[in-house]
Amino acid sequence: MIGKPQQLEPKLFYHGLSLERRIPPDHPLRRIQQVVDFTFVRSQVADLYGSCGHASVDPVVLLKLMFLLFYENVKSERRLMAQLPMRLDWLWFCGYDIDDPTPDHSVLSKARRRWGTDVFSTFFQNILMQCVQAGLVDGEIIHVDSSMIDANASKDSLQCQVRLVSEQLYDQLEETSQPDKPLKKRVSTTDPDAHLGKKYGQTTLGFKDHRGVDDKAGIVTATVTTPANITDDKVLSEVIEQHQYATGKEVDTVVADKAYGIGENYKMLHE
Secondary structure (H helix, E strand, O other): OOOOOOOOOOOOOOOOOOHHHHOOOOOHHHHHHHHOOHHHHHHHHHHHOOOOOOOOOOHHHHHHHHHHHHHOOOOOHHHHHHHHHHOHHHHHHHOOOOOOOOOOOHHHHHHHHHHHHHHHHHHHHHHHHHHHHOOOOOOOEEEEEEEEEEOOOOHHHEEEOHHHHHHHHHHHHHHOOOOOOOOOOEEEOOOOOOEEEEEOOEEEEEEEEEEEEEOOOOOEEEEEEEEOOOOHHHOHHHHHHHHHHHHOOOOOEEEEOHHHOOOOOOEEEEO
């Protein structure tokens, strides 16, 4: 016998509704919640908040929302916060109930500016240490590669900056008679820190994110951001140093493409 048409009848009250029971035991966010302790953030940022005024959103919630932004590959903070009330798993992960008000998207950008890059670097080290203690990191084999990051600027914003090039040249001549630092002949008026770089035949105005990934479970152990025109071989040693500092182990094998120009100090496996 065919069932009746399904229609949603609005209710004023829901009895026995529990987000805890709605999230499956094998849900990835439940597993992350069990392994990663996000509460450390409160002590890290406590001195950045005053003792008067309106209470802020819990820093633990803010960090979890930033995590969801990347973990779920959401394109913007505005879209993340628009979807939050519709995602029961996100609400549960952040500690909200189904009828709790959720914050505005602007709280994420405000928190990011307030906390600063040093605090986020501490976050990374803390999470990585938890991964090491959980046995997810071996430390001896590291994979290194880079990804291009588009700047929030158009290539049309590039303009010749003769005076800037001259100043760079004079600064380098004071340090050495043979300057080897790359000079910017064109500068973006929108984002002066962005450079033109080329990878896989694609030219990008922006930056490079160089990552070191431990072989055992694919955990990122090191990350170095440079302008897009910096060649990979100039960054390899810094990535390895970060990895060794984080894991406390000497690197035995480096897996990378030939652009990194791995020396004789490490076993080399070209991808």
